[in-house]
Amino acid sequence: MVALTWEVVSEQSQGAGMGPRHELKRRRKALGYSQEEFALTLGVATSTIGRWERGEIVPRDYIRPKLSALLRVTLAELDTLLTPENPECTEGPTKQDPHGTAVSYAASDDYLGTGDLDAMIRRDFLRVLTVTGTFLTLPVESNAVAEDHPGDVPATEELAAYAAINSSLWQLFSCATSKKAALPLVRDQLNSVTGSLTHARSDREHRQLCLAAGDLFQLAGEVFFDANKYTDAAQCYTLAGGASREARSPDLWACALVRHAFVSIYERRFRDAMPLLTAAARLAQRGDSQLSTRYWVAAVQAEAYAGLGELDACQRALDRAEEVHALNGVVQNGGWLRFDGSRLAEERGTCYVVLGRPDLAERALANALGQSLSPRRRSGVLTDLAALGAQRRDVDQLLSYASRALKLASQTQSGYMVRKLDGLQRQLSPMRSDKRVVDLSDQISALTTVH
Incomplete structure (x- = not known):
């Protein structure tokens, strides 16, 4: 609703x-x-x-x-x-509102649209980020109880409830057609965590609450990222890193850095992403060796190397990521860590498309398309296959795959899909003598304008 x-x-x-x-x-x-x-x-x-x-x-x-x-x-x-x-038609006073110390407003207040309700929700969420970020770094009150105090039992139950709700919010985000539907719920959950942070009775409890907050910051960043609001997403990932440090969780911290690196990758600032990924790799080495964190870092490093045109380094990183399949048991939690290697075929294909290697890309993407994919992932694979058509100047292949990707993007309204199609559109100029390509470009423009 x-x-x-x-x-x-x-x-x-x-x-x-x-x-x-x-x-x-x-x-x-x-x-x-x-x-x-x-x-x-x-x-x-x-x-x-x-x-x-x-x-x-x-x-x-x-x-x-x-x-x-x-x-x-x-x-x-x-x-x-x-x-x-x-x-009389200028925007409201939010541009002149004083900024909080932990976050700053982005240049535009048209979060996920131009509606006043959207802007209000976004501003309120940024306020919550400021408050929660502040309480993360405040020391526990000096009269905090001992770690093994019996009074910690209710707190333990409360922390377990936070973890369960966080998990449910990630599931909502994963399944929702409109990803932004999760944001008000994340805000309310952060408000609850903040309230508990103000009354934390032990260092252990404080660390567990920081863990919950770091989890939520990453989820909020994903909502903003899906909407192509990269300034807000980066702010959330920065706060997630700080919360993870306070929680003493290297895996959570590494994942926050990986997500922050994605912002640079999607803005094609690949060299800016590399230091973040290097730091994430070092943190992941200190984390749980049974989790997939270090292999997810490698998969994203492969994307950055592809953007830099470094084929050999990209392939080495992809091969490192494939080692995730040697792990046993539960390797990801379905929330802030969701990498299990099931997407490596499409990720490998994307890397080869970026590197301009259609011979390698088509095999990987065909393999990916044969898997059971969500609409968002299927649209991404179809767009990459369309990009191969553009690289080959094969208009029929371009139109066949791009039209299917456009249909999925229109149905799901995902900012991720729109951004992928926008990247495809930039490759169409050499073929604009074909009216069908011009029509395709206009359709992508219409989609990117609306969303």
Whole structure:
């Protein structure tokens, strides 16, 4: 019911509280771009440029760096160009609200849409992050009870309840069509954990509560990441790392660093991801050898090496990740650690696509497509196979796989899928003489604009 309400509000609010952006239009013209040329360079539909300039929609976060570079302005200057010019239509005062010490607001308050309800939920969640992050680092009161005090029994039951609820929230996130539906529940759970942190009676209890908070921070980061809100996701992962350190859990900490590295990978800043992954690998070596943490680190390192064009290093990392299959028993918890090696075929295929090795990629992706996949994962594999068609200039292969990926992305409204398709769109320019490719590009643009 929450997810349905959010969708209705977002649709009704498209264009609400906005005004024309004459300075954005003037800047484009001053640089000599027509709307068509500007759209082609950015890889979006021409109609999207018109809607930006009329103030009907805002550019999505991931395209803003490219937009600012094309306009030859800083991101801060871009925000000024995107400010509505009707003073009665400007956004609320949240931009001037004082920032908390642990988090800062992102440049845009249009979290998961432009609706006021979405922005309110996001701001409230950031407030909760600030409060919880503060209590994580505060020392336990000096009158705390001894570790083995009988009064710890109720606390033990409370901690077990937190762990069970956290696990349920991860399951909700995994199964939900609209991932953002989990965010208000995560916020409420964090509020509860924060309340317990203020009354922690022992160091052990404090560490266990930090463990619960670190778990929740990572889940919140995943919600934001799925929505392509990378600034908010990175903030959550940073707090998760701090909580994991307080909890003295190297595996939890390593996973937080891996997720933080994903932000750089998806923004194609592969070298920035490497130090985070190196630190994660060292932490994982100090963790539980029966868990899959170190092998997940290797799998993500392979993606970073692929982005850097280092085939041999990528293959070594993938081979290291394959060693997860030698583990026995429960190797992941289904929450902050979900790597069990079942996705390695598609991950290997993605790496080879990035490396421009269709001969290696197609075999891995065909193997992955034969498995039982969630809609989100299947869409990713289909998009990679479409990308192979683009690399080969095989329009039929491109259209066959891309149309199926588009259908899944439209049904699930996943930001992850949209981002994958946006990456595919940037490879279409050499084939735009084919009207079918132009139509495909327009369909992807329409999807990325709506989501």
